[in-house]
Amino acid sequence: MKITPEISIEELIEEMPESVKFLRDKGIICVICGEPVWGTLYDLASEKGFTDAEIDEIVNELNSL
Template sequence: MITKDTTIEDLVEVKDEAVQYLKNKGIRCILCGEPIWGTIEEAAKEKGFSDEEISEIVVELNNLK
């Protein structure tokens, strides 16, 4: 299960489609082909997402097929 504390590196390993999803949200998670360090929450906070929005992102990431 993906949580706000899941690292970007772990996320990319289990759901490669998450890269495009996060990109569409304006959250950069890949740089030069390598995952950016940090958690989903940290990456989203850097882009100004609220705790509620981050919770929604986590739900949506878990629902990606």
């Protein structure tokens, strides 16, 4: 599976459970009370103040895991 910025958080977590810790370590909380946050990886990272370039780097790192 290739991860893109447009992937939903729910799909990302289903396909790649280790992404929860990876994103948390980056300061992006994607699970609250055991449930995924709604929206896309891009939406969530943007809300946390990440630039497009930083989001692209996160996506590249996720694809490398």
